[in-house]
Amino acid sequence: MARTSKKANRRHPLATVVLIAIGLAFTGGGYALFTSTATANTDTASSQTTVDEGSKLFASNCATCHGMNLQGTAAGPSLLGVGAASVDFQVGTGRMPLAMQGPQAMQKPAQFTADQTAALAAYVASLSPGPAVPTDDQLTNTGNATNGGELFRINCAMCHNVAGAGGALTEGKFAPELTGVESKYIYEAMLTGPQNMPVFNDHNITPEDKRDIITYLKYLQNNPSPGGFDLGNLGPVAEGLFIWIFGIGAVVAMTIWLTAKSN
Template identity: 70%
Template sequence: MRANTQSPARARRKTGRRHPLATLALIAIGLGVTGGAYTAFNSTSASADTAVSQQTVDHGKKLFMANCATCHGLSAEGTDNGPSLIGVGAAAVDFQVGTGRMPMAMQGPQAEEKPPQFTDKDVKALAAYVASLAPGPGIPEGSVLDGKGNAANGGELFRVNCAMCHNVAGAGGALTEGKFAPSLKGVSAAHIYEAMVTGPQNMPVFNNLNITPDGKRDIITYLKFIQDNPSPGGFELGSLGPVAEGLFLWIFGLGTVVALTVWITAKSN
């Protein structure tokens, strides 16, 4: 009978057993890779904010102090009259100020769109200053705004995620407590994208895990498609859906029938 001359290390390899700390090591490596990827992704999304001059940031700070600090605080930390802007990114400022929603004309259920109070250069300076305070979503650019995505996929994403508030045709709709989802007709591609990534007013935030950048591009493509193509059903009545169409039928349709009946009766008499 031969003696067992295998080494302990070789014997362990044959049994298939792993070291007790191997699982912990794998978990640590996985967390490290995930954290590194997330950090790289955030730094990429904020890269547009860092590529601005200090002069632009200083100009934006002066504008902020003169026009925004009363509500949002001297350091943008927020007050009882306005939320903190730390970490909202340049995209939120470009949307809110670029659409005229900020500064607000008066306190109300939500900020309403109005003509912008600042030039595009000043809007970008304000955005650069707020972006310098903490990382956040940057102003979108490039192919995500070209409107050349998949309109069919964009329509499906829009119906699943947006139509319950904005209407399937993007015509907008009423919400609770005096709030409303605005119409998306005539809204620029950049502002649509910024709204999705920042969640203004009552809108939820759709980050890249909810809807990918390509998905957002497809939604923009769908909205531009339905704006540029007339309704196949004829007069769309504001695209407000069956309620508006039903009222039109009752008021004008039955009204016409009643008027015709009265005319025929008067004629026979």
């Protein structure tokens, strides 16, 4: 009887291992929960700090034209709904703040640092959400350049030229050259439609197609013209003018020379 009771009270050999495993699970889970909460609180505090910094920058540099509540004024349009992408494009390329009134905002050296630009974008987006700044995976140059070239010729070449060399528009406006432009700004321009450019949202041109267009433009930038002298990539008008002035001119000059020599 005593032997049976002793056997019943004996601890299983794996009981210690199970207890240690349970203890580790509770300890690890509690640590992970605490760490995640602390990180989330830090991120939230950091985001709020960024928005507060953007609010100060906006009030001192942008509110005169765009209004304290982004409602716009007679001197500048409303920014409600433009999102972080539009602010990042306009401020990052130096188009804003405006140097002077004109047919369109001119690109110039940026007046704010990258962190200040991000703060302004975060502030505007916090008041009225809109298109976000594209992520790194949307800006890779590993898309389909063939598809990108077709999309560019259909949607963009009538203003920017088939080679992205830019072109004149009406009333002193122009489509800028796209050579050397950062991928981020090309994407944001398609997404937000700055100034005279139409908006190509993700329903018009998908993020994958935008990446293909960027790939095509970067291919043109990194590969010289296979035909030799490209005449500035200005298209058939420039090529036709070149032929008329130099080609036909050379033929006429040669004809006059041969006639004069025969006489």
